[in-house]
Amino acid sequence: xxxxxxxxxxxxxxxxxxxxxxxxxxxxxxxxxxxxxxxxxxxxxxxxxxxxxxxxxxxxxxxxxxxxxxxxxxxxxxxxxxxxxxxxxxxxxxxxxxxxxxxxxxxxxxxxxxxxxxxxxxxxxxxxxxxxxxxxxxxxxxxxxxxxxxxxxxxxxxxxxxxxxxxxxxxxxxxxxxxxxxxxxxxxxxxxxxxxxxxxxxxxxxxxxxxxxxxxxxxxxxxxxxxxxxxxxxxxxxxxxxxxxxxxxxxxxxxxxxxxxxxxxxxxxxxxxxxxxxxxxxxxxxxxxxxxxxxxxxxxxxxxxxxxxxxxxxxxxxxxxxxxxxxxxxxxxxxxxxxxxxxxxxxxxxxxxxxxxxxxxxxxxxxxxxxxxxxxxxxxxxxxxxxxxxxxxxxxxxxxxxxxxxxxxxxxxxxxxxxxxxxxxxxxxxxxxxxxxxxxxxxxxxxxxxxxxxxxxxxxxxxxxxxxxxxxxxxxxxxxxxxxxxxxxxxxxxxxxxxxxxxxxxxxxxxxxxxxxxxxxxxxxxxxxxxxxxxxxxxxxxxxxxxxxxxxxxxxxxxxxxxxxxxxxxxxxxxxxxxxxxxxxxxxxxxxxxxxxxxxxxxxxxxxxxxxxxxxxxxxxxxxxxxxxxxxxxxxxxxxxxxxxxxxxxxxxxxxxxxxxxxxxxxxxxxxxxxxxxxx
Amino acid sequence: xxxxxxxxxxxxxxxxxxxxxxxxxxxxxxxxxxxxxxxxxxxxxxxxxxxxxxxxxxxxxxxxxxxxxxxxxxxxxxxxxxxxxxxxxxxxxxxxxxxxxxxxxxxxxxxxxxxxxxxxxxxxxxxxxxxxxxxxxxxxxxxxxxxxxxxxxxxxx
Ligand code: FES
Ligand code: FES
Numbered sequence: 001x002x003x004x005x006x007x008x009x010x011x012x013x014x015x016x017x018x019x020x021x022x023x024x025x026x027x028x029x030x031x032x033x034x035x036x037x038x039x040x041x042x043x044x045x046x047x048x049x050x051x052x053x054x055x056x057x058x059x060x061x062x063x064x065x066x067x068x069x070x071x072x073x074x075x076x077x078x079x080x081x082x083x084x085x086x087x088x089x090x091x092x093x094x095x096x097x098x099x100x101x102x103x104x105x106x107x108x109x110x111x112x113x114x115x116x117x118x119x120x121x122x123x124x125x126x127x128x129x130x131x132x133x134x135x136x137x138x139x140x141x142x143x144x145x146x147x148x149x150x151x152x153x154x155x156x157x158x159x160x161x162x163x164x165x166x167x168x169x170x171x172x173x174x175x176x177x178x179x180x181x182x183x184x185x186x187x188x189x190x191x192x193x194x195x196x197x198x199x200x201x202x203x204x205x206x207x208x209x210x211x212x213x214x215x216x217x218x219x220x221x222x223x224x225x226x227x228x229x230x231x232x233x234x235x236x237x238x239x240x241x242x243x244x245x246x247x248x249x250x251x252x253x254x255x256x257x258x259x260x261x262x263x264x265x266x267x268x269x270x271x272x273x274x275x276x277x278x279x280x281x282x283x284x285x286x287x288x289x290x291x292x293x294x295x296x297x298x299x300x301x302x303x304x305x306x307x308x309x310x311x312x313x314x315x316x317x318x319x320x321x322x323x324x325x326x327x328x329x330x331x332x333x334x335x336x337x338x339x340x341x342x343x344x345x346x347x348x349x350x351x352x353x354x355x356x357x358x359x360x361x362x363x364x365x366x367x368x369x370x371x372x373x374x375x376x377x378x379x380x381x382x383x384x385x386x387x388x389x390x391x392x393x394x395x396x397x398x399x400x401x402x403x404x405x406x407x408x409x410x411x412x413x414x415x416x417x418x419x420x421x422x423x424x425x426x427x428x429x430x431x432x433x434x435x436x437x438x439x440x441x442x443x444x445x446x447x448x449x450x451x452x453x454x455x456x457x458x459x460x461x462x463x464x465x466x467x468x469x470x471x472x473x474x475x476x477x478x479x480x481x482x483x484x485x486x487x488x489x490x491x492x493x494x495x496x497x498x499x500x501x502x503x504x505x506x507x508x509x510x511x512x513x514x515x516x517x518x519x520x521x522x523x524x525x526x527x528x529x530x531x532x533x534x535x536x537x538x539x540x541x542x543x544x545x546x547x548x549x550x551x552x553x554x555x556x557x558x559x560x561x562x563x564x565x566x567x568x569x570x571x572x573x574x575x576x577x578x579x580x581x582x583x584x585x586x587x588x589x590x591x592x593x594x595x596x597x598x599x600x601x602x603x604x605x606x607x608x609x610x611x612x613x614x615x616x617x618x619x620x621x622x623x624x625x626x627x628x629x630x631x632x633x634x635x636x637x638x639x640x641x642x643x644x645x646x647x648x649x650x651x652x653x654x655x656x657x658x659x660x661x662x663x664x665x666x667x668x669x670x671x672x673x674x675x676x677x678x679x680x
Numbered sequence: 681x682x683x684x685x686x687x688x689x690x691x692x693x694x695x696x697x698x699x700x701x702x703x704x705x706x707x708x709x710x711x712x713x714x715x716x717x718x719x720x721x722x723x724x725x726x727x728x729x730x731x732x733x734x735x736x737x738x739x740x741x742x743x744x745x746x747x748x749x750x751x752x753x754x755x756x757x758x759x760x761x762x763x764x765x766x767x768x769x770x771x772x773x774x775x776x777x778x779x780x781x782x783x784x785x786x787x788x789x790x791x792x793x794x795x796x797x798x799x800x801x802x803x804x805x806x807x808x809x810x811x812x813x814x815x816x817x818x819x820x821x822x823x824x825x826x827x828x829x830x831x832x833x834x835x836x837x
Binding site (some may be wrong): 077078079080081179180182183184186187188189190191192193195196198204246247248323324325326327328373374375376378404406407583587588590591592593594595616617618622623624625626628631 | 698699702703706709710711713714715716717718719720721722723725726728755756757759760765769770772773776778779780781782783784785788806807810811812813814815816817818819820821822823824
């Protein structure tokens with residue numbers, strides 16, 4: 001995971017201190033029945049060693065006597081389609097029907113550690129790893145077809161380094177739509193999400209939350225709660241919670257505990273003062289706390305700025321937003337002696353295993369984390385707090401415990417996408433060519449920090465600050481914020497250079513793949529014409545961007561009526577190399593765009609006096625069916641190029657395109673996300 | 681206080697001992713192990729918890745269990761008949777109107793409720809009926825396509 005930690009410094013959640021420090025073990029374990037292997041039913045080899053990946057073919061693949069192939073990966077399915085895509089990848093190289101393939105995902109006892117499900121890495125890393133293993137297995141199968149024992153023996157060896165996978169031109173399964181694996185279970189309600197896991201004798205848990213941010217539990221009067229039948233109270237340092245036979249009774253227990261809880265408080269910045277606060281607490285220089293973020297320089301930005309024919313300066317703000325996946329965080333924990341098993345919705349099973357081992361002072365081998373396919377993540381489920389909480393409650397109760405965060409908890413206590421402040425200055429010559437670029441990002445993060453436009457002299461930096469809210473990864477992470485500020489500033493520069501926004505971009509853009517999507521989107525939308533023929537109350541905007549090896553461009557038309565922005569029409573063109581599953585890709589690209597509309601127009605964490613003021617769907621507006629614009633999504637299939645991940649980048653162009661369209665409709669330049677309307 | 685309540689769930693009589701004020705959602709999930717009905721907000725704002733009560737789509741998180749007594753409750757598990765999927769389920773599968781799928785049970789039941797009373801809904805009626813159902817994967821385009829498909833199959837068949 002450090003592999004992308006290097007260039008995405010905003011994965012704040014991975015650097016958080018342990019959520020709880022529990023008192024030393026009181027050794028009150030109960031011997032519990034049950035457990036056992038949930039999924040591994042081939043009966044051949046029992047427990048599998050995790051963490052071997054490439055080195056050992058059998059860690060990746062298993063063949064049952066009936067020819068069923070089981071593929072093992074630590075990747076999770078959170079709706080992005082990895083289960084189906086990896087099934088296709090294995091089918092492709094094995095040359096067998098996808099129905100013969102089962103995937104065991106994210107069970108730390110059984111799977112190799114492929115890293116977490118983050119950074120759009122499944123397509124460029126895990127798909128190739130599965131394909132190499134499958135291709136190697138195919139060779140072995142062909143050579144030992146008559147002798148299953150010989151097959152298994154050979155599968156136990158390493159994957160040869162010279163194994164070749166099929167070129168895109170020969171694909172039979174990849175490149176085509178494979179219907180979603182498990183779709184029948186989804187439509188019948190049989191699909192088990194983390195919140196749906198039940199265990200014999202299982203209780204329901206709840207955790208006591210502080211009423212405000214920056215509060216510390218100092219005293220807890222448990223008398224009232226302990227009178228409630230069936231309620232078991234746990235109070236361990238700053239952690240307090242309870243279990244009961246139903247969530248209803250657990251909720252009553254927590255209400256009783258809350259009435260007897262006393263907190264000390266420290267002041268907490270309000271969202272009104274947020275951007276001043278970020279600027280005031282920015283850390284520069286390596287002496288600063290977490291250290292400073294990346295700073296990249298090219299040529300001499302300050303000299304070029306001083307000598308530029310024209311310069312322009314502006315600043316932009318991006319609010320905190322919440323992922324709000326439909327399934328809030330959930331975990332079921334079960335102890336058998338000192339062995340802990342947890343089912344939870346996390347994108348990082350091995351990391352959560354480590355967190356659990358640390359929290360309970362047990363060796364990692366004693367902890368098993370399983371991730372049932374989960375109801376949405378969007379980068380918001382990288383941490384193990386819910387698993388730890390459930391395990392602490394289960395330990396006290398001596399029974400398995402299911403803990404499901406409420407929506408209110410998910411809004412207030414899950415980590416947010418970082419807010420950001422951006423200060424940009426640029427210089428350009430008499431022809432509109434950029435000559436100097438000075439860019440500072442406070443807090444939002446490093447993904448998408450560099451400009452894709454050609455400029456000889458630049459200083460680009462990212463500064464850490466003291467974030468008042470818990471923050472971390474999000475689909476597309478900082479690329480969305482960086483692209484928002486940068487693309488809107490490009491529009492301002494175009495105006496200063498007296499050019500239309502498309503021409504100005506193309507003049508300053510060399511990257512052929514980004515040019516291709518931009519030109520294609522502009523043409524399909526007839527951007528240049530529509531930009532010239534301005535209609536009252538209506539505007540069009542364009543934006544593009546690249547991140548993690550894929551390319552997106554968007555054109556949007558907005559209409560504004562009675563102070564409401566309506567996004568009426570969007571054309572988007574996306575390119576991520578060779579397309580592996582067209583229908584799933586379209587779902588990701590459209591889903592990104594529509595999700596991105598929410599943050600562009602409405603989503604924003606509002607907090608005051610340590611309280612999140614809009615932590616409910618009633619007050620935190622997310623996209624609904626009626627918000628979907630007329631949509632023209634065009635996917636460029638580049639069979640000649642390596643496939644890149646696609647679940648994130650398509651979110652980065654919609655906000656600036658919409659914001660530009662708002663200005664084009666006759667309103668003031670937009671410099672904040674979410675967009676606020678102001679007179680011209 | 682626990683009371684005995686008789687529920688008619690998916691055609692079967694089920695008895696539960698429960699606080700009558702408890703949300704039907706919780707009773708379905710925790711007492712009857714019908715976990716296909718999902719929690720998304722617990723306050724009527726997302727409709728992940730939709731079930732049919734006497735054929736009408738309601739939010740089970742906002743339905744105290746006592747008010748469901750004696751009514752026909754249909755959950756997502758009860759929609760298919762003898763292993764044959766309901767046409768709305770088929771349409772969601774065929775249009776692949778799902779990413780994580782967590783909102784799908786609520787979407788399917790809301791659609792089933794809609795088509796019962798409005799067999800040939802207009803685009804505007806579809807949006808009006810489903811606008812309260814949140815999908816954070818934002819798969820709305822394929823969800824609309826699935827509803828259209830289900831409506832078409834219904835009027836053909
Ligand atoms: S859970 Fe019932 S409406 Fe959200
Ligand atoms: S498919 Fe994930 S919430 Fe709708």
